[in-house]
Amino acid sequence: xxxxxxxxxxxxxxxxxxxxAEPVLRQVTDVPTAVSWGVSDADALFCDSWRLSVxxxxxxxxxxxxxxxxxxxxxxxxxxRYASDSAVAAAESxxxxxxxxxxxxxxxxxxxxxxxxxTLLSNAPYYAVSGWGLQEFNETSxxxxxxxxxxxxxxxxxxxxxxxxxxxxxxxxxxxxxxxQRNATEDNLLxxxxxxxxxLILRRISDIGKTxxxxxxxxxxxxxxxxxxxxxxxxxxxxxxxxxxxxxxSFKLPNPMYxxx
Amino acid sequence: xxxxxxxxxxxxxxxxxxxxAEPVLRQVTDVPTAVSWGVSDADALFCDSWRLSVxxxxxxxxxxxxxxxxxxxxxxxxxxRYASDSAVAAAESxxxxxxxxxxxxxxxxxxxxxxxxxTLLSNAPYYAVSGWGLQEFNETSxxxxxxxxxxxxxxxxxxxxxxxxxxxxxxxxxxxxxxxQRNATEDNLLxxxxxxxxxLILRRISDIGKTxxxxxxxxxxxxxxxxxxxxxxxxxxxxxxxxxxxxxxSFKLPNPMYxxx
Numbered sequence: 001x002x003x004x005x006x007x008x009x010x011x012x013x014x015x016x017x018x019x020x021a022e023p024v025l026r027q028v029t030d031v032p033t034a035v036s037w038g039v040s041d042a043d044a045l046f047c048d049s050w051r052l053s054v055x056x057x058x059x060x061x062x063x064x065x066x067x068x069x070x071x072x073x074x075x076x077x078x079x080x081r082y083a084s085d086s087a088v089a090a091a092e093s094x095x096x097x098x099x100x101x102x103x104x105x106x107x108x109x110x111x112x113x114x115x116x117x118x119t120l121l122s123n124a125p126y127y128a129v130s131g132w133g134l135q136e137f138n139e140t141s142x143x144x145x146x147x148x149x150x151x152x153x154x155x156x157x158x159x160x161x162x163x164x165x166x167x168x169x170x171x172x173x174x175x176x177x178x179x180x181q182r183n184a185t186e187d188n189l190l191x192x193x194x195x196x197x198x199x200l201i202l203r204r205i206s207d208i209g210k211t212x213x214x215x216x217x218x219x220x221x222x223x224x225x226x227x228x229x230x231x232x233x234x235x236x237x238x239x240x241x242x243x244x245x246x247x248x249x250s251f252k253l254p255n256p257m258y259x260x261x
Numbered sequence: 262x263x264x265x266x267x268x269x270x271x272x273x274x275x276x277x278x279x280x281x282a283e284p285v286l287r288q289v290t291d292v293p294t295a296v297s298w299g300v301s302d303a304d305a306l307f308c309d310s311w312r313l314s315v316x317x318x319x320x321x322x323x324x325x326x327x328x329x330x331x332x333x334x335x336x337x338x339x340x341x342r343y344a345s346d347s348a349v350a351a352a353e354s355x356x357x358x359x360x361x362x363x364x365x366x367x368x369x370x371x372x373x374x375x376x377x378x379x380t381l382l383s384n385a386p387y388y389a390v391s392g393w394g395l396q397e398f399n400e401t402s403x404x405x406x407x408x409x410x411x412x413x414x415x416x417x418x419x420x421x422x423x424x425x426x427x428x429x430x431x432x433x434x435x436x437x438x439x440x441x442q443r444n445a446t447e448d449n450l451l452x453x454x455x456x457x458x459x460x461l462i463l464r465r466i467s468d469i470g471k472t473x474x475x476x477x478x479x480x481x482x483x484x485x486x487x488x489x490x491x492x493x494x495x496x497x498x499x500x501x502x503x504x505x506x507x508x509x510x511s512f513k514l515p516n517p518m519y520x521x522x
Contacts, residue, residue: 049342
Protein backbone atom coordinates (compact mmCIF):
# COMPACT_ATOMS: atom_id res chain seq x y z
CA UNK A 1 0.00 0.00 0.00
CA UNK A 2 2.80 2.38 0.92
CA UNK A 3 4.39 1.52 -2.41
CA UNK A 4 1.25 2.46 -4.30
CA UNK A 5 0.99 5.75 -2.46
CA UNK A 6 4.56 6.60 -3.37
CA UNK A 7 3.94 5.90 -7.03
CA UNK A 8 0.77 7.99 -6.97
CA UNK A 9 2.60 10.79 -5.21
CA UNK A 10 5.28 10.74 -7.91
CA UNK A 11 2.65 10.76 -10.64
CA UNK A 12 0.82 13.64 -8.97
CA UNK A 13 4.03 15.63 -8.73
CA UNK A 14 4.60 15.21 -12.45
CA UNK A 15 1.05 16.20 -13.30
CA UNK A 16 1.58 19.42 -11.37
CA UNK A 17 4.81 20.07 -13.24
CA UNK A 18 3.46 19.14 -16.66
CA UNK A 19 -0.10 20.41 -16.93
CA UNK A 20 -2.12 18.50 -19.50
CA ALA A 21 0.19 15.51 -19.66
CA GLU A 22 -1.96 13.11 -17.62
CA PRO A 23 -3.04 10.92 -20.52
CA VAL A 24 0.58 10.32 -21.48
CA LEU A 25 1.77 9.60 -17.99
CA ARG A 26 -1.08 7.42 -16.84
CA GLN A 27 -0.18 4.64 -19.24
CA VAL A 28 3.33 4.13 -17.91
CA THR A 29 2.65 3.71 -14.20
CA ASP A 30 2.69 -0.10 -14.18
CA VAL A 31 5.85 -0.47 -12.13
CA PRO A 32 6.71 -4.14 -11.38
CA THR A 33 4.93 -5.00 -8.14
CA ALA A 34 7.93 -6.86 -6.73
CA VAL A 35 9.85 -3.58 -6.42
CA SER A 36 10.46 -2.26 -2.93
CA TRP A 37 11.33 1.42 -2.72
CA GLY A 38 13.24 0.98 0.53
CA VAL A 39 17.03 0.60 0.11
CA SER A 40 18.83 -1.98 2.24
CA ASP A 41 22.47 -1.35 3.16
CA ALA A 42 23.62 -4.28 0.99
CA ASP A 43 21.59 -3.03 -1.97
CA ALA A 44 22.86 0.52 -1.46
CA LEU A 45 26.47 -0.67 -1.57
CA PHE A 46 25.98 -2.95 -4.57
CA CYS A 47 23.89 -0.41 -6.47
CA ASP A 48 26.38 2.41 -5.91
CA SER A 49 29.02 0.10 -7.41
CA TRP A 50 26.70 -0.88 -10.24
CA ARG A 51 26.08 2.80 -11.03
CA LEU A 52 29.82 3.42 -11.12
CA SER A 53 30.22 0.47 -13.50
CA VAL A 54 27.61 2.02 -15.78
CA UNK A 55 29.36 5.40 -15.72
CA UNK A 56 32.76 3.87 -16.56
CA UNK A 57 31.21 1.59 -19.23
CA UNK A 58 32.39 -1.51 -17.34
CA UNK A 59 28.80 -2.74 -17.32
CA UNK A 60 28.70 -3.05 -21.10
CA UNK A 61 25.28 -3.16 -22.81
CA UNK A 62 22.27 -3.50 -20.47
CA UNK A 63 18.52 -3.43 -20.97
CA UNK A 64 17.05 -2.55 -17.58
CA UNK A 65 18.18 -1.39 -14.15
CA UNK A 66 18.74 -4.46 -11.91
CA UNK A 67 15.56 -5.09 -9.88
CA UNK A 68 17.36 -4.59 -6.56
CA UNK A 69 18.62 -1.17 -7.73
CA UNK A 70 15.32 0.52 -8.58
CA UNK A 71 15.07 2.26 -5.22
CA UNK A 72 18.74 3.25 -5.32
CA UNK A 73 18.44 4.77 -8.80
CA UNK A 74 15.36 6.69 -7.70
CA UNK A 75 17.12 7.97 -4.58
CA UNK A 76 20.12 8.98 -6.68
CA UNK A 77 18.06 10.82 -9.28
CA UNK A 78 15.83 12.61 -6.77
CA UNK A 79 18.55 13.37 -4.25
CA UNK A 80 21.50 15.72 -4.25
CA ARG A 81 23.98 13.28 -5.79
CA TYR A 82 22.67 13.50 -9.35
CA ALA A 83 22.68 17.29 -9.20
CA SER A 84 26.16 17.33 -7.67
CA ASP A 85 27.65 14.85 -10.14
CA SER A 86 26.18 16.86 -13.03
CA ALA A 87 27.46 20.14 -11.60
CA VAL A 88 31.02 18.83 -11.18
CA ALA A 89 30.98 17.56 -14.79
CA ALA A 90 29.81 21.00 -15.95
CA ALA A 91 32.47 22.81 -13.89
CA GLU A 92 35.20 20.60 -15.36
CA SER A 93 33.80 21.22 -18.85
CA UNK A 94 33.92 24.97 -18.36
CA UNK A 95 37.43 24.92 -16.91
CA UNK A 96 38.66 23.01 -19.96
CA UNK A 97 36.69 25.19 -22.38
CA UNK A 98 38.11 28.43 -21.03
CA UNK A 99 41.67 27.11 -21.05
CA UNK A 100 41.38 25.61 -24.54
CA UNK A 101 39.98 28.82 -25.97
CA UNK A 102 42.65 30.91 -24.26
CA UNK A 103 45.38 28.75 -25.78
CA UNK A 104 43.93 29.19 -29.27
CA UNK A 105 43.05 25.52 -29.75
CA UNK A 106 39.61 26.35 -31.09
CA UNK A 107 40.74 28.21 -34.19
CA UNK A 108 38.16 30.35 -36.00
CA UNK A 109 35.14 28.11 -35.27
CA UNK A 110 35.40 26.54 -31.81
CA UNK A 111 32.43 24.26 -31.22
CA UNK A 112 30.84 22.32 -28.38
CA UNK A 113 28.50 19.39 -29.03
CA UNK A 114 25.66 18.61 -26.64
CA UNK A 115 23.39 15.61 -26.64
CA UNK A 116 19.76 16.44 -25.72
CA UNK A 117 18.08 13.80 -23.51
CA UNK A 118 19.59 13.55 -20.01
CA THR A 119 22.17 16.11 -21.13
CA LEU A 120 20.37 19.39 -21.86
CA LEU A 121 16.89 18.15 -20.97
CA SER A 122 15.93 15.93 -18.04
CA ASN A 123 13.34 13.22 -18.59
CA ALA A 124 13.31 12.44 -14.87
CA PRO A 125 9.58 13.36 -14.66
CA TYR A 126 8.85 10.67 -17.25
CA TYR A 127 11.07 8.05 -15.59
CA ALA A 128 9.58 8.91 -12.19
CA VAL A 129 6.27 7.46 -13.36
CA SER A 130 7.68 4.66 -15.50
CA GLY A 131 9.79 2.85 -12.91
CA TRP A 132 13.17 4.61 -13.09
CA GLY A 133 14.55 2.28 -15.73
CA LEU A 134 13.31 -0.99 -14.19
CA GLN A 135 11.18 -1.54 -17.28
CA GLU A 136 12.41 -1.82 -20.85
CA PHE A 137 12.21 1.31 -22.97
CA ASN A 138 8.67 1.98 -24.19
CA GLU A 139 8.99 3.98 -27.40
CA THR A 140 5.28 4.77 -27.64
CA SER A 141 4.96 6.36 -24.22
CA UNK A 142 8.34 8.09 -24.46
CA UNK A 143 7.47 9.62 -27.83
CA UNK A 144 4.19 10.87 -26.33
CA UNK A 145 6.21 12.46 -23.50
CA UNK A 146 8.54 14.08 -26.07
CA UNK A 147 5.54 15.57 -27.87
CA UNK A 148 4.40 17.25 -24.65
CA UNK A 149 7.67 19.24 -24.88
CA UNK A 150 7.83 20.15 -21.21
CA UNK A 151 10.98 18.37 -20.02
CA UNK A 152 12.92 20.69 -17.70
CA UNK A 153 16.55 21.69 -18.22
CA UNK A 154 19.33 20.02 -16.27
CA UNK A 155 20.26 23.17 -14.31
CA UNK A 156 24.03 22.68 -14.51
CA UNK A 157 23.84 22.02 -18.26
CA UNK A 158 21.83 25.18 -18.88
CA UNK A 159 24.40 27.15 -16.92
CA UNK A 160 27.27 25.57 -18.89
CA UNK A 161 25.47 26.15 -22.20
CA UNK A 162 25.12 29.86 -21.46
CA UNK A 163 28.70 30.14 -20.22
CA UNK A 164 30.04 28.45 -23.38
CA UNK A 165 28.03 30.81 -25.55
CA UNK A 166 29.45 33.69 -23.54
CA UNK A 167 32.96 32.43 -24.31
CA UNK A 168 32.16 32.36 -28.04
CA UNK A 169 31.58 28.66 -28.68
CA UNK A 170 29.35 27.51 -31.53
CA UNK A 171 26.80 25.23 -29.90
CA UNK A 172 25.77 22.14 -31.84
CA UNK A 173 23.01 19.85 -30.61
CA UNK A 174 23.32 16.25 -31.77
CA UNK A 175 20.50 13.96 -30.69
CA UNK A 176 19.24 10.46 -31.41
CA UNK A 177 15.74 11.88 -31.68
CA UNK A 178 14.12 11.74 -35.14
CA UNK A 179 13.54 14.60 -37.60
CA UNK A 180 9.83 13.92 -36.96
CA GLN A 181 10.45 15.26 -33.45
CA ARG A 182 12.16 18.48 -34.57
CA ASN A 183 9.32 20.82 -33.69
CA ALA A 184 8.65 19.26 -30.30
CA THR A 185 12.38 19.25 -29.54
CA GLU A 186 12.83 22.90 -30.48
CA ASP A 187 9.73 23.85 -28.45
CA ASN A 188 11.04 21.92 -25.45
CA LEU A 189 14.53 23.42 -25.65
CA LEU A 190 13.08 26.93 -25.76
CA UNK A 191 10.67 26.07 -22.90
CA UNK A 192 13.65 24.89 -20.83
CA UNK A 193 15.58 28.11 -21.47
CA UNK A 194 17.99 27.17 -24.28
CA UNK A 195 18.51 29.68 -27.08
CA UNK A 196 20.61 30.44 -30.14
CA UNK A 197 22.07 27.04 -30.95
CA UNK A 198 24.04 26.87 -34.19
CA UNK A 199 22.41 23.63 -35.38
CA LEU A 200 20.08 20.98 -34.10
CA ILE A 201 20.93 17.66 -35.75
CA LEU A 202 18.37 14.85 -35.60
CA ARG A 203 18.23 11.38 -37.18
CA ARG A 204 17.06 11.37 -40.78
CA ILE A 205 15.28 8.41 -42.36
CA SER A 206 18.65 7.34 -43.78
CA ASP A 207 20.03 7.12 -40.21
CA ILE A 208 17.47 4.56 -39.05
CA GLY A 209 19.18 1.32 -38.07
CA LYS A 210 22.56 2.95 -37.40
CA THR A 211 23.97 2.67 -33.89
CA UNK A 212 24.27 5.93 -32.00
CA UNK A 213 28.06 5.63 -32.24
CA UNK A 214 27.96 5.37 -36.04
CA UNK A 215 25.34 8.10 -36.56
CA UNK A 216 26.94 10.57 -34.17
CA UNK A 217 30.49 9.93 -35.41
CA UNK A 218 29.38 10.59 -39.00
CA UNK A 219 27.82 13.88 -37.96
CA UNK A 220 30.90 14.96 -36.02
CA UNK A 221 32.97 14.20 -39.11
CA UNK A 222 30.58 16.32 -41.20
CA UNK A 223 30.89 19.21 -38.74
CA UNK A 224 34.67 19.06 -38.88
CA UNK A 225 34.45 19.08 -42.70
CA UNK A 226 32.42 22.30 -42.38
CA UNK A 227 35.27 23.88 -40.43
CA UNK A 228 34.12 23.49 -36.83
CA UNK A 229 36.75 22.52 -34.30
CA UNK A 230 34.92 20.32 -31.79
CA UNK A 231 36.71 21.05 -28.55
CA UNK A 232 34.13 19.56 -26.21
CA UNK A 233 31.33 17.03 -26.25
CA UNK A 234 28.81 16.49 -23.45
CA UNK A 235 26.62 13.40 -23.32
CA UNK A 236 25.08 10.97 -20.86
CA UNK A 237 25.95 7.90 -22.97
CA UNK A 238 29.38 6.71 -24.04
CA UNK A 239 27.81 6.28 -27.50
CA UNK A 240 27.50 10.09 -27.58
CA UNK A 241 31.24 10.44 -27.06
CA UNK A 242 33.24 7.57 -28.61
CA UNK A 243 33.86 6.83 -32.29
CA UNK A 244 36.08 8.87 -34.62
CA UNK A 245 36.41 11.78 -34.84
CA UNK A 246 36.16 12.47 -31.10
CA UNK A 247 36.09 15.87 -29.46
CA UNK A 248 39.32 17.11 -27.88
CA UNK A 249 37.70 16.36 -24.51
CA SER A 250 34.53 14.39 -23.84
CA PHE A 251 32.41 14.75 -20.72
CA LYS A 252 30.26 11.86 -19.48
CA LEU A 253 27.14 13.01 -17.67
CA PRO A 254 25.54 10.55 -15.26
CA ASN A 255 22.63 8.37 -16.31
CA PRO A 256 21.77 5.22 -14.35
CA MET A 257 18.30 4.88 -15.97
CA TYR A 258 19.00 3.54 -19.46
CA UNK A 259 21.71 2.49 -21.91
CA UNK A 260 22.04 3.31 -25.63
CA UNK A 261 24.63 1.55 -27.79
CA UNK B 262 46.43 15.82 18.38
CA UNK B 263 43.73 13.41 17.26
CA UNK B 264 45.00 13.85 13.70
CA UNK B 265 48.52 12.87 14.69
CA UNK B 266 47.28 9.79 16.51
CA UNK B 267 45.37 8.68 13.43
CA UNK B 268 48.43 9.02 11.22
CA UNK B 269 50.54 7.11 13.71
CA UNK B 270 47.92 4.40 13.92
CA UNK B 271 47.91 4.05 10.13
CA UNK B 272 51.71 3.87 10.06
CA UNK B 273 51.74 1.30 12.84
CA UNK B 274 49.22 -0.84 10.98
CA UNK B 275 51.45 -0.84 7.93
CA UNK B 276 54.54 -1.73 9.90
CA UNK B 277 52.69 -4.74 11.29
CA UNK B 278 51.64 -5.79 7.81
CA UNK B 279 55.02 -5.18 6.21
CA UNK B 280 57.69 -6.30 8.61
CA UNK B 281 61.01 -4.62 7.98
CA ALA B 282 59.59 -1.75 5.95
CA GLU B 283 59.85 0.90 8.68
CA PRO B 284 62.79 2.79 7.16
CA VAL B 285 60.91 3.18 3.87
CA LEU B 286 57.67 4.23 5.43
CA ARG B 287 59.02 6.61 8.03
CA GLN B 288 60.25 9.05 5.40
CA VAL B 289 56.84 9.57 3.78
CA THR B 290 54.75 10.42 6.82
CA ASP B 291 54.89 14.19 6.38
CA VAL B 292 51.20 14.63 5.59
CA PRO B 293 50.22 18.29 5.10
CA THR B 294 49.27 19.59 8.53
CA ALA B 295 46.24 21.51 7.22
CA VAL B 296 44.46 18.26 6.42
CA SER B 297 41.49 17.35 8.58
CA TRP B 298 40.52 13.69 8.51
CA GLY B 299 36.90 14.40 9.37
CA VAL B 300 34.52 14.58 6.37
CA SER B 301 31.87 17.33 6.33
CA ASP B 302 28.62 16.64 4.47
CA ALA B 303 29.46 19.24 1.83
CA ASP B 304 32.91 17.77 1.30
CA ALA B 305 31.49 14.23 1.16
CA LEU B 306 29.06 15.26 -1.58
CA PHE B 307 31.62 17.19 -3.60
CA CYS B 308 34.31 14.55 -3.18
CA ASP B 309 32.02 11.70 -4.22
CA SER B 310 31.31 13.70 -7.38
CA TRP B 311 34.99 14.45 -7.85
CA ARG B 312 35.82 10.75 -7.56
CA LEU B 313 33.18 9.93 -10.18
CA SER B 314 34.69 12.56 -12.47
CA VAL B 315 38.08 10.89 -12.07
CA UNK B 316 36.65 7.47 -12.86
CA UNK B 317 34.88 8.74 -16.01
CA UNK B 318 37.96 10.76 -17.07
CA UNK B 319 35.94 14.00 -16.92
CA UNK B 320 38.54 15.39 -14.54
CA UNK B 321 41.29 15.27 -17.16
CA UNK B 322 44.91 15.35 -15.96
CA UNK B 323 45.43 16.10 -12.25
CA UNK B 324 48.44 16.15 -9.97
CA UNK B 325 47.07 15.73 -6.44
CA UNK B 326 43.81 14.93 -4.69
CA UNK B 327 41.98 18.20 -3.85
CA UNK B 328 42.84 19.20 -0.28
CA UNK B 329 39.22 19.01 0.84
CA UNK B 330 38.98 15.41 -0.45
CA UNK B 331 41.85 13.79 1.45
CA UNK B 332 39.58 12.47 4.19
CA UNK B 333 37.00 11.31 1.66
CA UNK B 334 39.59 9.41 -0.40
CA UNK B 335 40.92 7.78 2.75
CA UNK B 336 37.40 6.77 3.86
CA UNK B 337 36.71 5.39 0.39
CA UNK B 338 39.91 3.37 0.22
CA UNK B 339 39.65 2.01 3.76
CA UNK B 340 35.90 1.39 3.71
CA UNK B 341 33.69 -1.09 1.92
CA ARG B 342 33.13 1.04 -1.19
CA TYR B 343 36.55 0.47 -2.75
CA ALA B 344 36.26 -3.27 -2.22
CA SER B 345 32.70 -3.29 -3.57
CA ASP B 346 33.51 -1.19 -6.64
CA SER B 347 36.48 -3.43 -7.41
CA ALA B 348 34.41 -6.59 -6.93
CA VAL B 349 31.65 -5.42 -9.28
CA ALA B 350 34.26 -4.57 -11.93
CA ALA B 351 35.74 -8.07 -11.53
CA ALA B 352 32.33 -9.75 -11.74
CA GLU B 353 31.52 -7.85 -14.94
CA SER B 354 34.93 -8.79 -16.35
CA UNK B 355 34.33 -12.48 -15.66
CA UNK B 356 30.80 -12.42 -17.12
CA UNK B 357 32.16 -10.93 -20.34
CA UNK B 358 35.16 -13.28 -20.42
CA UNK B 359 33.05 -16.42 -20.09
CA UNK B 360 30.58 -15.27 -22.74
CA UNK B 361 33.33 -14.17 -25.17
CA UNK B 362 35.17 -17.46 -24.83
CA UNK B 363 31.97 -19.47 -25.25
CA UNK B 364 31.19 -17.61 -28.48
CA UNK B 365 34.65 -18.39 -29.87
CA UNK B 366 35.79 -14.75 -30.01
CA UNK B 367 39.13 -15.56 -28.46
CA UNK B 368 40.43 -17.82 -31.22
CA UNK B 369 43.41 -20.02 -30.43
CA UNK B 370 45.16 -17.58 -28.06
CA UNK B 371 42.62 -15.65 -25.98
CA UNK B 372 44.42 -13.17 -23.74
CA UNK B 373 43.67 -10.84 -20.86
CA UNK B 374 45.91 -7.90 -20.00
CA UNK B 375 46.31 -6.72 -16.43
CA UNK B 376 48.05 -3.62 -15.18
CA UNK B 377 49.96 -4.18 -11.90
CA UNK B 378 49.73 -1.23 -9.46
CA UNK B 379 46.21 -0.62 -8.09
CA THR B 380 45.04 -3.43 -10.39
CA LEU B 381 46.68 -6.68 -9.26
CA LEU B 382 48.59 -5.18 -6.34
CA SER B 383 47.32 -2.61 -3.86
CA ASN B 384 49.67 0.15 -2.75
CA ALA B 385 47.13 1.35 -0.19
CA PRO B 386 49.58 0.63 2.67
CA TYR B 387 52.06 3.04 1.04
CA TYR B 388 49.45 5.72 0.38
CA ALA B 389 48.07 5.32 3.92
CA VAL B 390 51.33 6.78 5.23
CA SER B 391 51.96 9.26 2.42
CA GLY B 392 48.73 11.25 2.55
CA TRP B 393 46.36 9.33 0.27
CA GLY B 394 47.33 11.29 -2.85
CA LEU B 395 47.28 14.75 -1.26
CA GLN B 396 50.99 15.04 -1.99
CA GLU B 397 52.63 14.85 -5.39
CA PHE B 398 54.12 11.52 -6.40
CA ASN B 399 57.47 10.86 -4.71
CA GLU B 400 59.38 8.50 -6.97
CA THR B 401 62.15 7.87 -4.44
CA SER B 402 59.91 6.71 -1.63
CA UNK B 403 57.60 4.80 -3.98
CA UNK B 404 60.50 2.94 -5.55
CA UNK B 405 61.73 2.03 -2.07
CA UNK B 406 58.23 0.68 -1.31
CA UNK B 407 58.31 -1.34 -4.55
CA UNK B 408 61.64 -2.88 -3.54
CA UNK B 409 60.10 -4.12 -0.29
CA UNK B 410 57.84 -6.28 -2.52
CA UNK B 411 55.12 -6.76 0.08
CA UNK B 412 52.11 -5.02 -1.51
CA UNK B 413 49.00 -7.14 -0.97
CA UNK B 414 46.73 -8.37 -3.76
CA UNK B 415 43.46 -6.63 -4.52
CA UNK B 416 41.28 -9.57 -3.44
CA UNK B 417 38.76 -9.28 -6.28
CA UNK B 418 41.56 -9.05 -8.86
CA UNK B 419 43.29 -12.16 -7.52
CA UNK B 420 39.98 -14.02 -7.73
CA UNK B 421 39.40 -12.81 -11.30
CA UNK B 422 42.97 -13.69 -12.30
CA UNK B 423 42.53 -17.27 -11.11
CA UNK B 424 39.10 -17.57 -12.73
CA UNK B 425 40.43 -16.32 -16.07
CA UNK B 426 43.29 -18.80 -15.93
CA UNK B 427 40.72 -21.50 -15.19
CA UNK B 428 38.83 -20.51 -18.32
CA UNK B 429 42.00 -20.83 -20.40
CA UNK B 430 43.06 -17.20 -20.86
CA UNK B 431 46.68 -16.27 -21.45
CA UNK B 432 47.46 -13.71 -18.75
CA UNK B 433 49.71 -10.82 -19.76
CA UNK B 434 50.91 -8.27 -17.22
CA UNK B 435 51.67 -4.84 -18.67
CA UNK B 436 53.03 -2.32 -16.19
CA UNK B 437 54.58 1.13 -16.22
CA UNK B 438 57.22 -0.14 -13.79
CA UNK B 439 60.78 -0.33 -15.10
CA UNK B 440 62.78 -3.41 -16.10
CA UNK B 441 65.02 -2.49 -13.14
CA GLN B 442 62.06 -3.43 -10.95
CA ARG B 443 61.47 -6.84 -12.57
CA ASN B 444 62.77 -8.94 -9.68
CA ALA B 445 60.94 -6.97 -7.01
CA THR B 446 57.75 -7.05 -9.09
CA GLU B 447 57.93 -10.81 -9.64
CA ASP B 448 58.65 -11.36 -5.94
CA ASN B 449 55.72 -9.17 -4.97
CA LEU B 450 53.29 -10.84 -7.39
CA LEU B 451 54.25 -14.26 -6.02
CA UNK B 452 54.01 -12.96 -2.43
CA UNK B 453 50.49 -11.72 -3.19
CA UNK B 454 49.41 -15.06 -4.64
CA UNK B 455 49.71 -14.58 -8.41
CA UNK B 456 51.19 -17.41 -10.45
CA UNK B 457 51.80 -18.62 -13.99
CA UNK B 458 51.48 -15.41 -15.97
CA UNK B 459 52.36 -15.70 -19.67
CA UNK B 460 54.50 -12.54 -19.74
CA LEU B 461 55.38 -9.65 -17.49
CA ILE B 462 56.10 -6.59 -19.64
CA LEU B 463 57.95 -3.66 -18.06
CA ARG B 464 59.32 -0.40 -19.47
CA ARG B 465 62.68 -0.73 -21.18
CA ILE B 466 65.18 2.10 -21.37
CA SER B 467 63.83 2.85 -24.85
CA ASP B 468 60.36 3.42 -23.35
CA ILE B 469 61.48 6.20 -21.03
CA GLY B 470 59.73 9.43 -21.91
CA LYS B 471 56.79 7.75 -23.61
CA THR B 472 53.34 8.34 -22.17
CA UNK B 473 51.64 5.31 -20.68
CA UNK B 474 49.12 5.41 -23.54
CA UNK B 475 51.87 5.23 -26.17
CA UNK B 476 53.98 2.60 -24.38
CA UNK B 477 51.04 0.35 -23.54
CA UNK B 478 49.41 0.67 -26.99
CA UNK B 479 52.69 -0.33 -28.64
CA UNK B 480 52.92 -3.41 -26.44
CA UNK B 481 49.31 -4.41 -27.12
CA UNK B 482 50.05 -4.13 -30.85
CA UNK B 483 53.11 -6.35 -30.39
CA UNK B 484 51.03 -8.94 -28.54
CA UNK B 485 48.45 -8.99 -31.31
CA UNK B 486 51.27 -9.44 -33.83
CA UNK B 487 52.35 -12.50 -31.80
CA UNK B 488 48.89 -13.97 -32.26
CA UNK B 489 47.21 -13.12 -28.96
CA UNK B 490 43.59 -12.00 -29.15
CA UNK B 491 43.24 -9.44 -26.35
CA UNK B 492 39.65 -9.89 -25.25
CA UNK B 493 39.91 -8.01 -21.97
CA UNK B 494 42.08 -5.37 -20.31
CA UNK B 495 41.92 -4.38 -16.64
CA UNK B 496 43.53 -1.20 -15.37
CA UNK B 497 43.01 1.56 -12.82
CA UNK B 498 44.03 4.32 -15.27
CA UNK B 499 42.39 5.23 -18.58
CA UNK B 500 45.95 5.32 -19.94
CA UNK B 501 46.05 1.55 -19.36
CA UNK B 502 43.01 1.08 -21.57
CA UNK B 503 42.80 3.65 -24.40
CA UNK B 504 44.97 3.94 -27.51
CA UNK B 505 44.93 1.54 -30.46
CA UNK B 506 44.71 -1.38 -30.51
CA UNK B 507 42.24 -1.62 -27.64
CA UNK B 508 40.98 -4.82 -26.05
CA UNK B 509 37.52 -6.03 -27.05
CA UNK B 510 36.36 -4.81 -23.63
CA SER B 511 38.23 -2.63 -21.15
CA PHE B 512 37.54 -2.52 -17.43
CA LYS B 513 38.34 0.58 -15.38
CA LEU B 514 39.23 -0.21 -11.79
CA PRO B 515 38.79 2.59 -9.27
CA ASN B 516 41.71 4.78 -8.21
CA PRO B 517 41.10 8.16 -6.58
CA MET B 518 44.70 8.48 -5.34
CA TYR B 519 46.72 9.38 -8.43
CA UNK B 520 46.56 10.01 -12.18
CA UNK B 521 48.89 8.75 -14.93
CA UNK B 522 48.65 10.13 -18.47
